[in-house]
Amino acid sequence: MEKLTFKVQRYDPDKDKKPSMQVFTIPFRHGMTVLDGLIYIKENIDNTLSFRSSCRMGICGSCGMLINQLPMLACHTPIEELHSDKIEVKSLPNFPIIKDLVADLSPLFEKHKSIKPYIMTAAVAEEIEKPTAEFLQSQEHLEGFVQFAYCVKCGLCMAACPTVATDKHFLGPQPLAQACRYSLDKRDDGAKERFKQTDIPHGVWLCHLAGACSEACPKGVDPALAIQLLKRAMVADGFKLSKKKASPTVAAPLSEKKPKITVPEFTIKKPGAK
Ligand code: FES
Numbered sequence: 001m002e003k004l005t006f007k008v009q010r011y012d013p014d015k016d017k018k019p020s021m022q023v024f025t026i027p028f029r030h031g032m033t034v035l036d037g038l039i040y041i042k043e044n045i046d047n048t049l050s051f052r053s054s055c056r057m058g059i060c061g062s063c064g065m066l067i068n069q070l071p072m073l074a075c076h077t078p079i080e081e082l083h084s085d086k087i088e089v090k091s092l093p094n095f096p097i098i099k100d101l102v103a104d105l106s107p108l109f110e111k112h113k114s115i116k117p118y119i120m121t122a123a124v125a126e127e128i129e130k131p132t133a134e135f136l137q138s139q140e141h142l143e144g145f146v147q148f149a150y151c152v153k154c155g156l157c158m159a160a161c162p163t164v165a166t167d168k169h170f171l172g173p174q175p176l177a178q179a180c181r182y183s184l185d186k187r188d189d190g191a192k193e194r195f196k197q198t199d200i201p202h203g204v205w206l207c208h209l210a211g212a213c214s215e216a217c218p219k220g221v222d223p224a225l226a227i228q229l230l231k232r233a234m235v236a237d238g239f240k241l242s243k244k245k246a247s248p249t250v251a252a253p254l255s256e257k258k259p260k261i262t263v264p265e266f267t268i269k270k271p272g273a274k
Contacts, residue, residue, distance in 0.1 A: 120190025
């Protein structure tokens with residue numbers, strides 16, 4: 001492979017009625033990613049091309065786009081793994097387009113905010129006011145939610161979700177997975193308040209477990225599993241079956257030995273993962 005054909009979505013809301021595709025031919029370099037290709041186009045062929053990126057290492061979640069029909073992070077997608085010299089790049093589906101490949105992720109952030117994605121705690125107000133040490137997390141409790149905490153809010157799961165595609169008001173996999181993540185956290189007392197945000201007509205019960213969100217996640221998070229765990233917690237809460245959470249304990253002083261915490265296995269295996 002010496003040359004690559006990049007078919008790139010172009011859209012300028014000030015000039016265009018609808019998006020169109022533009023073709024660029026660029027040289028191939030071993031190890032290059034889709035983001036490298038877009039940067040080459042911007043630096044050498046057309047500096048008006050708009051796309052979003054920052055960390056170039058799959059951490060910031062800003063370079064999500066539709067690459068050869070699949071939602072992926074451009075910086076995390078080596079050209080060689082696409083097994084083609086033809087690359088089609090569009091902005092993330094299920095989101096409005098700001099310009100070219102830049103999707104407007106504000107609907108995601110608004111929904112994310114609505115589920116109160118932070119620890120809410122009442123029982124230990126004194127410790128919050130005057131902290132003496134960090135709150136302790138046991139291995140068992142950590143394993144219950146830690147993978148959901150790896151979310152980088154890139155929006156790929158929302159772009160892959162068939163329910164979001166047909167109902168733009170559906171909360172979607174990212175906010176629902178985060179509702180699960182915080183509600184399962186031993187340090188949190190806000191589950192009931194969060195359940196009010198997810199037990200709505202466009203909330204958790206609309207998920208029909210297509211699983212596309214978990215396939216799309218570049219961080220190995222399994223939002224489909226999180227949504228099922230959230231449903232289970234909500235049903236248990238509705239039937240008053242949930243166990244009362246003990247108040248979180250504060251860690252031992254730094255001089256004392258802390259329990260060793262290990263990171264559990266992912267529930268989704270990515271191709272090439274060991
Ligand atoms: Fe940060 Fe791709 S540039 S995730």
